Each structure stands twice: as C-alpha cells, then as structure tokens.
Amino acid sequence: MIKYLAKVYRHYEDYHAYGPNRLKVMGILGALGYSAFHFFRYTRPHDTLLVEDVPFRLFGVALFLLMGLRDFWPERLKPYYIRFSYLVLLYCLPFFNVLIGLQRGGGIASISNTFICLCFLVLLTDWRNTVLMVLVGTALASGVYVLTTTNPHIPRDLVAQLPAFAMVVIGGNMFKSSTDRIDAERKLRATQALAGSIAHEMRHPLAQLKHSLEGMQEVLPAPGASRQTARLDPQEVQQLYRHLARGEQAVQRGLQVISMTLDEVSARPLDATTFRYLSAAEVVQQAVEEYSYDSDEARDKVSVSVAEDFTFKGDETAYLFVLFNLIKNALYYLTPYPQTQVSITVADQQVKVRDNGPGIAPDVLKGLFEPFRSIGKSGGTGLGLAYCKRVMRAFGGDIECRSVPGQYTEFMMRFPAIGEKEREEHRLAAVAQARTLLAGKRILIVEDDPVQRMATRQKLGPLALTADLDEAEDGQVALDMLGRRTYHIVLMDLNMPGLDGYTVADKVRNEAGPNQDVRIIAYTSEPSHLARAKALKGGMDGFISKPCAQLPLLAALQQVVQQPRGAARTEPGRLAGRRILLADDSAFNRKAVAAYLRNAAADVIEVEHGQAVLDQLQANDGFDAVVVDLHMPGMDGLEAAHAIRHSGEPWAAVPVVALTAHSDEEAVAAARAAGMDAFLVKPVDSALLYETLVRLVAGTGKALPPPEPPAVAARPVVPEIPEEGLLNVQRLESYRRLGMLEELLTDYLPEMSRLVGALQDAAASQDRQRSLDALHSLLGMSGEAGAQALYQLVRRLYVPLLERDEWPDAPAWLEHLQAVAVRTDAALKAYCATETRSDGA
Known part of the structure; x- marks a missing residue:
C-alpha cells in the first residue's frame, strides 16, 4: 500500500516539475480567499460558527501563505516544498471544506465552497492525486466531525450533490487530459520542427567541415613517409591554412545557427548596452562574404548595391544573423527557379533584400513574422523571420515584406536615423578615450605602400603621438627599428616585398630583443578568414582588415593594449605555474x-x-x-x-x-x-x-567577448554599379575632417590608375603573382579612398584568384574594372572639388 501511495505521489511531483509555479499563485490566492470568504459567507449575528471555525481557518491561511512565499524559504528547506504543498492542498481544500460543510449542516454556502475546492484541486493535481485527496480528505474530515460533534448527521443536500461533485472531478480531469494531450502534441510537433530545422541548417556547415578535412587529408603526407618526403612545401602549407580557415568558419556558422535558434525559442532579449555604431554597407558586405553558400552558383546570385551608406546602432552579430536568414530564404527556391537573382540595396536608412523568386501569397504575408509560421519549407520552424523582427525592433527599427507571387519578394529593414551631431559626439568621445588610453604609447607603422602609411598616420593624428609614431617602409627596416627602440604597438602589413609581415613577427617573437613582447596587430587587405589564423599562429595579437575607418582602428589599438601580453596567442607559458x-x-x-x-x-x-x-x-x-x-x-x-x-x-x-x-x-x-x-x-x-x-x-574577473567570426569570400561577379553607389561618402567625410582631400587627389588617384595598368599587363600574360600583387594593392587603396564600388569589385576578383587559383570567368572583367576605375576617378575628383569649394566658402 505504501509503495502504491508513493507511486501516486510521484505523479504529483512530475505534474509540478515544469512550467510556471502554480502552487505559489494558489498559496497567495488561497490565503486571501480564506480570509475574505469567512466574512462574505457567514455574517448572520446568530451564526456562532463564525468564531468556532477561526482556528481551522487561520491554520489554513498560514499554510497557504507559507506555500505562496516559497521564494523566501531558506535554501535548505526548498527541496521539501513539493511535499509541503501536497499536505497544504490536502488540508485546505478537501479536508477543511468538507469539515466546515458537515459542521454547518450543509447549505448553499457549503455546496458552493465544495465546488470551488474541487475545481482548484482538479487544476492543481493530476487525476490520481485528485481522487486520492478527495477520498482521504473527506474521510479525515468525517472522522474529525464524528469525534467532535455530540449528534453528528450527514446533510442531505451535500449527499444530493455527490453526482455533481463526481462530475466535476471526472469531467474536469477528462477535459484537462484532453488539453494536456493537445499541448503535448503541439510541443512534440514544434520540437520535431525545431530539431529538423537545426539538422537542416547544420548539414551545410558540417558538409563544409567534412570537405575541409578531406582537403587536409589530401595535402598531408602518407603516415609511412620518411622525414624527408614528409616535408610540406610552402604552397601545401598555404593549402592547409585555407582548409583550416574554412573548417573554422564552418564550425562558427554552425554555432551561430544553434545560438540564433535557441535565442529565438527562449525569446532572449538583446542587451542594448552592447550596441555600437555600425556601417550598414560594411555589415551587409560582411554578411554576403561570410554566408555559407550551398554552391558557387548560389554565391554568384547575390549582389550588393550601396547607393548611400548610413550608420545605425545595434549588435553586429545579431544583424548578421538577420541578413543570413534573409539570404537563406531568398536562395531557398534556387533549384526550381534557377533564374533567381538576389540584390541587397543600402540607401535612405534602409537595407532591402529582394529576389525574383516565386513570391509569397497575400494570405501568408499577414502572419509571416509570427513564430512557428513557415512558408511551406520542409524542415523549417518559422523562427527565423520572428527573430529578424525582434532584432530590428530592438534596434529601434522594423522589418516588413512586400511580395507579388510569380514576380518578386522584398524585405525592407528600416533603421532610425542617427543625426550628424550624435555621430560626431560619439566620434569625439571615442577619440578622447583612445587618446587617454594610448597616451605615451609608441607605435610603429610597417607598410610598404606610402599612401597607406600616410592614411594610417592621419587616422592616428588625433592621438597626438607625433613624437611616438614611426614608419617603416618594409620588413627589414622594421626589424632594424625594433632592434634600436622599444615600441608598445606594431601595426603590421602582412603582404610586403622581401620580408613579409609573418616573417617579421616570427623574428620578433623568437629572437631576443627589446620588443619580444610588443603587441603586433596584423593590418592587411588579405581576406580575414585566410589571414587571421596565420597571423595569430605567427605570434600576432590582433587583426584588422583594410580598409578600416578611424574608430575601428583606434578600438583595435586599445584592445591589444588592455589585454594581457600574448592574449591572442596560444604559445606555451600563458598559464605557467597555475x-x-x-x-x-x-x-x-x-x-x-x-x-x-x-x-x-x-x-x-x-x-x-x-x-x-x-x-x-x-x-x-x-x-x-x-x-x-x-x-x-x-x-x-x-x-x-x-x-x-x-x-x-x-x-x-x-x-x-x-x-x-x-x-x-x-x-x-x-x-x-x-x-x-x-x-x-x-x-x-x-x-x-x-x-x-x-x-x-590576475583578480579582474572580467571575461572578454569572443572574437569576430571569420569571413567567407565571394566568387567574381560583375554587377552593374549605379553612379550613387560609387563612393563611400561617410569615409570621404572623415577624410575631409582630417584635411586629407588634397592628398586623396594628389596621391591616391594616380596610384590607383597605375595599379589598374599594372593589373592589365599582368593579366594579359596570365602572370598570377603579379596580378595578385596588383589586386592586393588596389584592394587596400580603393578601400581607403572610399571607392566602395571599385573595392567590392576588386575583392570579388582577388579572393578566388588567391584562394583557388581561379581567374575571373565573367566576360570582359578587366574592361569592366577599368570602366569602374575611370568612373570612380571622376566621381572622386567631383566630390573633392565640391567639398573644397564649400570649405573655402
């Protein structure tokens, strides 16, 4: 018998193991109800039981209060809460109400109280414990009534209501059981859909990871090879690093999928304190490069047009997830609709993602952003667009969708405008913070391009480090300077003739000298997903991609100064003796x-x-x-x-x-x-x-955020560039504030023209290395000069040639690049002339 009762009780524990704590709510409600009903039900002057039931009632109120105030219990008593609640319900519901009903001889009040008691009991227990509590409570109440009453009798009206009482218990549990089954089925389907969605999303990163591992296996020598034959040549080492970078990116992408899905399921709010000012064009370009495409064909379908860049305040990772969702949705029907093209436009405080796929029916559009609403996609949960809506509203903006079946679908993300005054205040505050933190720090800029050195020096100008800011035009000069003078930070270009940045960093770290522990930041136009791992492995502390605006550059300098020496490196000794x-x-x-x-x-x-x-x-x-x-x-x-x-x-x-x-x-x-x-x-x-x-x-107790995810390069495509999308006006405005427009005309423009000519000569002879050198320099130059259309085009040509030895397959690619360069040259001259006249006025 005891084993059976223990088994029944375990059902009660399971019933209250999950979901909101209904017992706490019942405790507060019961304490208030017991107090109020005492006066509402029995207020006749000759009703002596008004006083006689007070001890039983006060005891019940005390029990209910203890149950309702669970959060204030000592930790050592909380494990006993469920057992305590069982006794409270048994006493306060069946026992007390039956006892008072018998003592009062029945009546309407007793009958209604019993009905209320049974309803709450059905809501708060499973059917087994409902029946058990009713039987045990009634038996105990009857026993107490008989023992404490001189002439006990059973009220007929209570007996007459027994069928109704039984109907409440049976019917209530039947309805509750049906509702529980419906909820369980709904949860099961949602869980299945969620699991299917994660599995579907994870297939692509895992396939990419598998491909990377297979690539590493092909490059590695056979297990039985001798030491001489097992050596890897430099090209094979580069291939291993490329496979490693892609594998790391695949893992990062998979973790992002899981994080985004779980955040949306739990409705986890975004922390607005982590928001920072972001360039819409830069984040969009980053998303297009980092997205894990199913194929090169899918990658070629996506193009970016920046008519007018703008700044918004938000979380970069969250917005990347939003763009990933929209790109994924746009490419979903690529197989049945191979003519699909996806265009992403940045302009007028909006980012638009438009595709010419099958479109969305009007009746589906109404609930498109609701959770668990999927547009007929197998393995989908509908959580992605709900997440997009939540993120955009957290940014203070919104997202909406327009679609015409058979023609197009367009998602429009609107961002709140940030005024020039607010941007300037933010810039001045960031510069002031950097000036304070970097005061007295000596910085060495290692860069073979004189124009790039000049631009970097101008960006660091507000720090007032004139006496502590040196330049080296190549790796050997940098080593000589590092051997003579102590520096705090080295801003290192990776791709230089002679000694490249990797070689310089290796010599600094492994040869005794005054700068063996100097902070080294890789500052390069090389694709970050390829160069980041090599840079950190080579002993560098940070990584910045060119082009880089002033504030991100200052932030990177501050970060390496604040972190412990070698924090980004994994060499032995970091935790020695710990x-x-x-x-x-x-x-x-x-x-x-x-x-x-x-x-x-x-x-x-x-x-x-x-x-x-x-x-x-x-x-x-x-x-x-x-x-x-x-x-x-x-x-x-x-x-x-x-x-x-x-x-x-x-x-x-x-x-x-x-x-x-x-x-x-x-x-x-x-x-x-x-x-x-x-x-x-x-x-x-x-x-x-x-x-x-x-x-x-060290006693600080603060952990840093994880590093930025690596980027994925895009295949070479040649999109049409509108006139308004040629220049990055925000970057040019920053140059105007720095007084660099004249240098832009006299140094940048001639050099870009020379590089285009050098690329033409190298491409004509299919000289891969000379073409890479020209593209690399042109990539950094165009990015720094705010020539965003030329920069995007060069990047689409440079990365595949560097990664996979793939020459551009688009027809007349070189002629198109030359045309964009000519248009960019004219646009830059026109902008500089206009701004110079306005400044003179």
Missing part, C-alpha cells in the same frame, strides 16, 4: 579543454563530477581556478559552485568558470547566483579560455 581543477563528466570534452590548458603550461587536475571537485579542493589547497561543467550526474556544476562559496574554507573564493552548451539567460543567471565568475559556451574557444583564466587569476 593549478587548474577541471570537472566534466564527458571524457572527450575534458580531454580537449585539458589539452588547451596544458598547452599554456598549466598544471591540470581532471575530475568527473562536482563532489570530486570538493574532495580535491579539500585535499589539495592551492588551486588557482576551477573550470566546471554545469551539467554532470550527481553533484552538478551549480551545486559544486554553491558549495565552494559557502564552504567557509580558505578556497571558498577560488575563481570558478562555468562550461556549458546552454547559453540562455536562465543558465547565465543560475551560474551567477551560484557564485561563478565567468561563463564559457561549448565548444570552448581556446583564446577565450586563456583570456578568461588570465584575467581571473
């Missing part, structure tokens, strides 16, 4: 994280669960940090962290870092409440792990 306690029930995850830590020279102790963490801390004092998985069998990470903080031992203040695959707001809040100092999401990024631990053991 003892780290690592807990994870997964042997694979534990092995991977331990390898990262040991690579940084840390002494790592591995355990499998939370109790082992406490045992190790108790037995071996002196750990510098604890890295613990949140979800482990037995004592999990949260319980272990709570036990550490409340242990009263000397190690109670040891830094604790959480590892988890779940980054939702509740998980972060729970980790923070348990006393954890930092929160890392699996799979763990090694650089972020190092940065977090270095900061924690």
Whole structure:
C-alpha cells in the first residue's frame, strides 16, 4: 500500500516539475480567499460558527501563505516544498471544506465552497492525486466531525450533490487530459520542427567541415613517409591554412545557427548596452562574404548595391544573423527557379533584400513574422523571420515584406536615423578615450605602400603621438627599428616585398630583443578568414582588415593594449605555474579543454563530477581556478559552485568558470547566483579560455567577448554599379575632417590608375603573382579612398584568384574594372572639388 501511495505521489511531483509555479499563485490566492470568504459567507449575528471555525481557518491561511512565499524559504528547506504543498492542498481544500460543510449542516454556502475546492484541486493535481485527496480528505474530515460533534448527521443536500461533485472531478480531469494531450502534441510537433530545422541548417556547415578535412587529408603526407618526403612545401602549407580557415568558419556558422535558434525559442532579449555604431554597407558586405553558400552558383546570385551608406546602432552579430536568414530564404527556391537573382540595396536608412523568386501569397504575408509560421519549407520552424523582427525592433527599427507571387519578394529593414551631431559626439568621445588610453604609447607603422602609411598616420593624428609614431617602409627596416627602440604597438602589413609581415613577427617573437613582447596587430587587405589564423599562429595579437575607418582602428589599438601580453596567442607559458581543477563528466570534452590548458603550461587536475571537485579542493589547497561543467550526474556544476562559496574554507573564493552548451539567460543567471565568475559556451574557444583564466587569476574577473567570426569570400561577379553607389561618402567625410582631400587627389588617384595598368599587363600574360600583387594593392587603396564600388569589385576578383587559383570567368572583367576605375576617378575628383569649394566658402 505504501509503495502504491508513493507511486501516486510521484505523479504529483512530475505534474509540478515544469512550467510556471502554480502552487505559489494558489498559496497567495488561497490565503486571501480564506480570509475574505469567512466574512462574505457567514455574517448572520446568530451564526456562532463564525468564531468556532477561526482556528481551522487561520491554520489554513498560514499554510497557504507559507506555500505562496516559497521564494523566501531558506535554501535548505526548498527541496521539501513539493511535499509541503501536497499536505497544504490536502488540508485546505478537501479536508477543511468538507469539515466546515458537515459542521454547518450543509447549505448553499457549503455546496458552493465544495465546488470551488474541487475545481482548484482538479487544476492543481493530476487525476490520481485528485481522487486520492478527495477520498482521504473527506474521510479525515468525517472522522474529525464524528469525534467532535455530540449528534453528528450527514446533510442531505451535500449527499444530493455527490453526482455533481463526481462530475466535476471526472469531467474536469477528462477535459484537462484532453488539453494536456493537445499541448503535448503541439510541443512534440514544434520540437520535431525545431530539431529538423537545426539538422537542416547544420548539414551545410558540417558538409563544409567534412570537405575541409578531406582537403587536409589530401595535402598531408602518407603516415609511412620518411622525414624527408614528409616535408610540406610552402604552397601545401598555404593549402592547409585555407582548409583550416574554412573548417573554422564552418564550425562558427554552425554555432551561430544553434545560438540564433535557441535565442529565438527562449525569446532572449538583446542587451542594448552592447550596441555600437555600425556601417550598414560594411555589415551587409560582411554578411554576403561570410554566408555559407550551398554552391558557387548560389554565391554568384547575390549582389550588393550601396547607393548611400548610413550608420545605425545595434549588435553586429545579431544583424548578421538577420541578413543570413534573409539570404537563406531568398536562395531557398534556387533549384526550381534557377533564374533567381538576389540584390541587397543600402540607401535612405534602409537595407532591402529582394529576389525574383516565386513570391509569397497575400494570405501568408499577414502572419509571416509570427513564430512557428513557415512558408511551406520542409524542415523549417518559422523562427527565423520572428527573430529578424525582434532584432530590428530592438534596434529601434522594423522589418516588413512586400511580395507579388510569380514576380518578386522584398524585405525592407528600416533603421532610425542617427543625426550628424550624435555621430560626431560619439566620434569625439571615442577619440578622447583612445587618446587617454594610448597616451605615451609608441607605435610603429610597417607598410610598404606610402599612401597607406600616410592614411594610417592621419587616422592616428588625433592621438597626438607625433613624437611616438614611426614608419617603416618594409620588413627589414622594421626589424632594424625594433632592434634600436622599444615600441608598445606594431601595426603590421602582412603582404610586403622581401620580408613579409609573418616573417617579421616570427623574428620578433623568437629572437631576443627589446620588443619580444610588443603587441603586433596584423593590418592587411588579405581576406580575414585566410589571414587571421596565420597571423595569430605567427605570434600576432590582433587583426584588422583594410580598409578600416578611424574608430575601428583606434578600438583595435586599445584592445591589444588592455589585454594581457600574448592574449591572442596560444604559445606555451600563458598559464605557467597555475593549478587548474577541471570537472566534466564527458571524457572527450575534458580531454580537449585539458589539452588547451596544458598547452599554456598549466598544471591540470581532471575530475568527473562536482563532489570530486570538493574532495580535491579539500585535499589539495592551492588551486588557482576551477573550470566546471554545469551539467554532470550527481553533484552538478551549480551545486559544486554553491558549495565552494559557502564552504567557509580558505578556497571558498577560488575563481570558478562555468562550461556549458546552454547559453540562455536562465543558465547565465543560475551560474551567477551560484557564485561563478565567468561563463564559457561549448565548444570552448581556446583564446577565450586563456583570456578568461588570465584575467581571473590576475583578480579582474572580467571575461572578454569572443572574437569576430571569420569571413567567407565571394566568387567574381560583375554587377552593374549605379553612379550613387560609387563612393563611400561617410569615409570621404572623415577624410575631409582630417584635411586629407588634397592628398586623396594628389596621391591616391594616380596610384590607383597605375595599379589598374599594372593589373592589365599582368593579366594579359596570365602572370598570377603579379596580378595578385596588383589586386592586393588596389584592394587596400580603393578601400581607403572610399571607392566602395571599385573595392567590392576588386575583392570579388582577388579572393578566388588567391584562394583557388581561379581567374575571373565573367566576360570582359578587366574592361569592366577599368570602366569602374575611370568612373570612380571622376566621381572622386567631383566630390573633392565640391567639398573644397564649400570649405573655402
């Protein structure tokens, strides 16, 4: 019998294991109702029971209050809350109401109270416990009534209502069971759709990762090769780095898909405190380059037109997700509609994504942005567009869709305008902050292009570092200067004749000298997804892509100055002498994280669960940090962290870092409440792990955000460039403020013309290296000069030739590039002339 009752009780525990805490609400409602109903129901002067039932009623009110104030319970008592609530419901609902009904001899009030009691009981318990509570409560109430009454009798009106009472219990549970089945079916379908969507989205990154691994396998020598034959030539090393970059990008893309989906499912709000000022054109171009296309054909279908760039305030990663969603939707029907073209336009505080695919029916448009509304796409959840709407509204803007079936679909994203005054105030504040942080820092600019050196010097001009700002025109000169004088930062171009940036960085790091630990920032026009990994592996601390506006450049300088030396590098010694306690029930995850830590020279102790963490801390004092998985069998990470903080031992203040695959707001809040100092999401990024631990053991306790995701290059296409899309007016305005328009005319324009001519000669002879050199220089030059159409076109030509040895396949590509260069030259001269006259006036 006891086993049966325990089994029934477990159904009650399961019933209240998930969802909102209805018991707390019932506690508050019951305490108020019991107090009010006492006076509302019985107010006749001769009603002596008005006073006689007060002890029972006050006891019930007290029980209800305790149940409603669960949040104020001591932590050690909260595990007993469900058991306590069971007794409260048993006493306050069937027992109390039946007892009072019997004592009063029935009546309308007693009958109505019993009906109310049964309704609440049906809502708060499963059918088994409803029946059990009714039977037990009625039996106990009848026993108390018989023992405390001299002439007990059963009220006939209560007996007459027994069929109605039974109907409430049976019917209520039947309806509730039906509703539960409907909810369960709805949740099952949503879960299946969600799982299908994630699986569908993850196929592409995993396929790309598989392709990268296969590429690495082809390049690597056979396992049995001798040491001589196993050597890799420089070209094979570059191929390995390319495959590595693509594999890393595939992993990043997969993590983005999961993060976006989970954020939308949990309706996780965007943190407006992290918003920053962004260029719409730059973010759009980044999205088009980073998107994981199914094929080269799909990549060729997407074009960008910047009629007028603008600035908006938001979160870059979130907006990239929005653009990824819209690009994915536009390309979804590419197979049945091979003529589909996707154009992205930036102008008038709007970004428009338009495709000429099948279109959307008017009745579907109405609920397009509602969650779990999919437009007939297999494996879709409809969460993507709901996420887009939420992000745009968080930015203060909105998104809407227009479509004509059989003709086009266009998504329009509107952004709130940011006035010139606000932009200028932001720029001045950022410059002032950089001037304060970089005061007294000596900076060396290593760049073989004199025009680029001049532009960089002008951008750093507001820092007032004239005496501490040096230039080197090539790698050898840079090494000589680094051997004579101590510098704080080196801004290093990677692609230079003679000694390139990688070679210079390697010599600086591995040869004893005054600048062995200088912060080195890679500053290059090379595609970031190819060059970033090589730069960091080569001992550099940061990476900036050219062209780079003034504020991002200043931000990069500040970041490397603030971070510990070598924070972006993974060489041994980062955590030398530090003892780290690592807990994870997964042997694979534990092995991977331990390898990262040991690579940084840390002494790592591995355990499998939370109790082992406490045992190790108790037995071996002196750990510098604890890295613990949140979800482990037995004592999990949260319980272990709570036990550490409340242990009263000397190690109670040891830094604790959480590892988890779940980054939702509740998980972060729970980790923070348990006393954890930092929160890392699996799979763990090694650089972020190092940065977090270095900061924690140094006492700052602040973790840095993860690095920017790498970019993906686009195939060469030759879009038509409208006149209004030739120039990046915002960049030119910044040059005007810096007084660089004259240099733009005298230095940039002739050099761009020369580079176009050099490219023509190299392409005519199919000289790949000379063509790459010309394209590389032209890429950096056009970007810096604000020639955005020329920059985009050159990038589409340069990346495939660099990555895959693919010459442009578009007809008359060189003639088109020359035409765009001529139009750009005229547009720049016209702009400079206009601005010079206005400044003179």
